[in-house]
Amino acid sequence: MSTSTLEIEPATKHDENDVSPVEEVRLTVSNDDDPTLPVWTFRMWTLGLASCALLSFLNTFFSYRTEPLIISMISVQVATLPIGRFMARALPKRKFQIGSKEFSLNPGPFNMKEHVLISIFANAGSGFGSGTAYAISIVDIIKAFYHRKISFLASWILVITTQVLGYGWAGILRRYVVDPAEMWWPSSLVQVSLFRALHEKDNNRMSRGKFFFIALICSFAWFVVPGYLFPTLSTISWICWIYPKSVAAQQIGSGMGGLGIGAFSLDWTVIASYLYSPLISPFFAIVNVAAGYVLVMYMLLPIAYWGINLYNAKNFAIFSSHLFDAGGQIYNVSALVNNKFEIDMPAYERQGRINLSVFFSLTYGIGFASVISTLTHVALFNGREIYKQYRRASRSVKEDIHTRLMRKYKDIPNWWFHLMLLMSLVLSLVMCIFMKDQVQMPWWGLIFAAGLALVFTLPISIITATTNQSPGLNIITEYIMGLILPGKPIANVCFKTYGYISMSQAISFLNDFKLGHYMKIPPISMFIVQCIGTIVAGTVNIGVAWWLLSSIENICQDQLLPPNSPWTCPGDRVFFDASVIWGLVGPKRIFGSLGNYKALNWFFLIGALGPLLVWLLHKAFPSQKWIKLINLPVLLGATAAMPPATTVNFNCWIVVGTIFNYFVFRYRKKWWQRYNYVLSAALDAGVAFMGVLLYFSLTMNEKSISWWGTNGEHCDLATCPTAKGIVVDGCPVY
Numbered sequence: 001m002s003t004s005t006l007e008i009e010p011a012t013k014h015d016e017n018d019v020s021p022v023e024e025v026r027l028t029v030s031n032d033d034d035p036t037l038p039v040w041t042f043r044m045w046t047l048g049l050a051s052c053a054l055l056s057f058l059n060t061f062f063s064y065r066t067e068p069l070i071i072s073m074i075s076v077q078v079a080t081l082p083i084g085r086f087m088a089r090a091l092p093k094r095k096f097q098i099g100s101k102e103f104s105l106n107p108g109p110f111n112m113k114e115h116v117l118i119s120i121f122a123n124a125g126s127g128f129g130s131g132t133a134y135a136i137s138i139v140d141i142i143k144a145f146y147h148r149k150i151s152f153l154a155s156w157i158l159v160i161t162t163q164v165l166g167y168g169w170a171g172i173l174r175r176y177v178v179d180p181a182e183m184w185w186p187s188s189l190v191q192v193s194l195f196r197a198l199h200e201k202d203n204n205r206m207s208r209g210k211f212f213f214i215a216l217i218c219s220f221a222w223f224v225v226p227g228y229l230f231p232t233l234s235t236i237s238w239i240c241w242i243y244p245k246s247v248a249a250q251q252i253g254s255g256m257g258g259l260g261i262g263a264f265s266l267d268w269t270v271i272a273s274y275l276y277s278p279l280i281s282p283f284f285a286i287v288n289v290a291a292g293y294v295l296v297m298y299m300l301l302p303i304a305y306w307g308i309n310l311y312n313a314k315n316f317a318i319f320s321s322h323l324f325d326a327g328g329q330i331y332n333v334s335a336l337v338n339n340k341f342e343i344d345m346p347a348y349e350r351q352g353r354i355n356l357s358v359f360f361s362l363t364y365g366i367g368f369a370s371v372i373s374t375l376t377h378v379a380l381f382n383g384r385e386i387y388k389q390y391r392r393a394s395r396s397v398k399e400d401i402h403t404r405l406m407r408k409y410k411d412i413p414n415w416w417f418h419l420m421l422l423m424s425l426v427l428s429l430v431m432c433i434f435m436k437d438q439v440q441m442p443w444w445g446l447i448f449a450a451g452l453a454l455v456f457t458l459p460i461s462i463i464t465a466t467t468n469q470s471p472g473l474n475i476i477t478e479y480i481m482g483l484i485l486p487g488k489p490i491a492n493v494c495f496k497t498y499g500y501i502s503m504s505q506a507i508s509f510l511n512d513f514k515l516g517h518y519m520k521i522p523p524i525s526m527f528i529v530q531c532i533g534t535i536v537a538g539t540v541n542i543g544v545a546w547w548l549l550s551s552i553e554n555i556c557q558d559q560l561l562p563p564n565s566p567w568t569c570p571g572d573r574v575f576f577d578a579s580v581i582w583g584l585v586g587p588k589r590i591f592g593s594l595g596n597y598k599a600l601n602w603f604f605l606i607g608a609l610g611p612l613l614v615w616l617l618h619k620a621f622p623s624q625k626w627i628k629l630i631n632l633p634v635l636l637g638a639t640a641a642m643p644p645a646t647t648v649n650f651n652c653w654i655v656v657g658t659i660f661n662y663f664v665f666r667y668r669k670k671w672w673q674r675y676n677y678v679l680s681a682a683l684d685a686g687v688a689f690m691g692v693l694l695y696f697s698l699t700m701n702e703k704s705i706s707w708w709g710t711n712g713e714h715c716d717l718a719t720c721p722t723a724k725g726i727v728v729d730g731c732p733v734y
Helices: 023-028 042-063 073-090 112-123 136-145 152-177 186-199 208-222 224-229 238-242 247-253 268-272 283-307 310-315 345-351 358-395 401-406 414-434 443-467 474-484 489-519 523-551 570-585 598-620 632-637 647-667 669-699
Strands: 095-098 101-104
Touching (some): 023 186, 042 073, 042 523, 042 669, 112 523, 136 489, 152 414, 152 489, 186 669, 208 669, 238 247, 268 669, 358 474, 401 489, 474 570
16 A cells, blocks of 8 residues: 655655665654653643543444444544644643652643554554444343343453453564564554644645634534434435335345445445545555445345345345344344353254345355455465564564664563453453353353464464455354354353454554554553553443443334434444354354355355465466456455445445545645545544434434434335245235
8 A cells, every 4th residue: 555645755864774674664754753752741641531531432322323433543633633732822831840850731832742642542442443342242232132131340341351451462572563674564654644744834724723623513513414304314225215115126226225226325424334434545445345345246146136046035135134034034033042041952943044134144155255365365475575574573673763763762561561461361260250150251262262362463463564454363263162162152252352352452552552663652651551541441431331221222123223213233233143143053053064054164265265366367477467456355355344334335435435535636636635634534523523412412302303304214125025925024925
């Protein structure tokens, strides 16, 4: 990826042997440092704690909604800049004596290092790619889907330990994947570019701060329309309006439950849901996602559903994350759970095998292929370079200018990481032993999960640091635990969280460490901010989740909620289905000899051989440069967010991303350079503030309006089966 889009040159030139060996780093990161800049300031602590708590609250609050908004670190970067500068002007500069040191509420101008720490503070507990702690979904499915009990203490321990465990792996591996110059972590350069752009002098009439404020007000004011007055604007599926009685037309036109032909949205939360803001993603990534989306959604799915009726596809909805019985009815999962919170085999035999919508089943197959293809692709195309870098990192760190500048600061003692790792493991073991009736996780399962995380963290972090790809191993962890311990759904998701997510958290922490490395932040300051941020954010996450689960009637139960209710928890629905498939019922009864979908295991072989075919073609025709650009992991992983993401999310994301990151970037580059990221942050912040205001002022007081524009997208028939003899309420019988 090109990370030099902001066209920022290094501040000074150094000897060629002294600079970074990576061109993108040379073009983006400054080779200078001022170690006298204060970082432990009142402004940093105030804005850092406030933004951490606010970001955690908003991301958790919105995660339960049909279109969950994820407010990213970039929003904090942009929003805290004018506040920090205001505090630098307004706070008193008087100095106080504390012991032998002087302290001031206002030590001078608001500097870039303070700003970086504030952003990392806010981002520390955001969870890997989800905006909130992953373990919150375990609490959600226990309380809202399985209707069982879990104590607040067990929930808090689960959230905090799964977030903190990754610090141990990160600390052990820092010297291998942060200090070496070749480990350049491409995604961190976007943050570096934005920090430098925001802190450069801005003498234009329309400053970035003024633009941010205007865009925020517009976003805030507009969201009341799709968020309350006219929710149908969130998903405009006009084909359904033209053909209100045609199942096929609605399957084709529905942006929520069908192919989404022509569906679009005027709601930023829909555009930015699941795939993050399209203004941030580089155009090459948008093209790859679009190619994979078109391949799966508009080529494979129509053939599977209308062409060959794969897995009796017409008995069920064409696009759904629900589980079905053979008659097309929603599977009664609650009836499968006995008093021990395990599978009731007689009840399972009465209901029969679990069935998936054809798209849901295809996503599992494509997921199998994506996992294996990522490992194969990286081994073939990047294996030699990664091995050399690992050998070099194992022997000694090649110091570039950035590593040398960081030597001025006191390093983090290794025992700090080891102590955190030990404490989180001990606390997790206490939970597994004394609260096993709530989490089902055996103590040996925790040790096994920790071992998997430790084994995979180094190769996956090297892959991420050099290729900007992070293989998703969640399906592998679910599959392993499902085979070892079937019938226990919560044990399965806990194993996945402690194994896969603690590894992912470690990679996220290492990425933050590299950002601090580039920005010359004292390592101990980084560590303390990340630790406190993680604990604060995790506590806010579980507090907000507990409040919503207790206060909103039928939350997450889309069959019982009003038609226009936003509290459908689409992400938790998929998480719940995964707990049923891999944990309660077990992979043997779904993808094995006792299930309907054993043929999907062939996707593992397809994923392994696909990159090999591309690599052989590349070797056979080296002059054809485009062959090497075929990235099967990206193509196959394009629709990994579906479901819960739907076609309207992808349609809008691709179109808006193309407009800003191709046309605006190409033809209005100066505007893009100054305002693109700022606009993204303002749109996020505006809808977030209005969304919370609407909830507290109207939704909590049960004040609503009812008319045609509040009754969803008007594609009720899109979820109907089309097979003969299948009877479902509200659907025509063929």
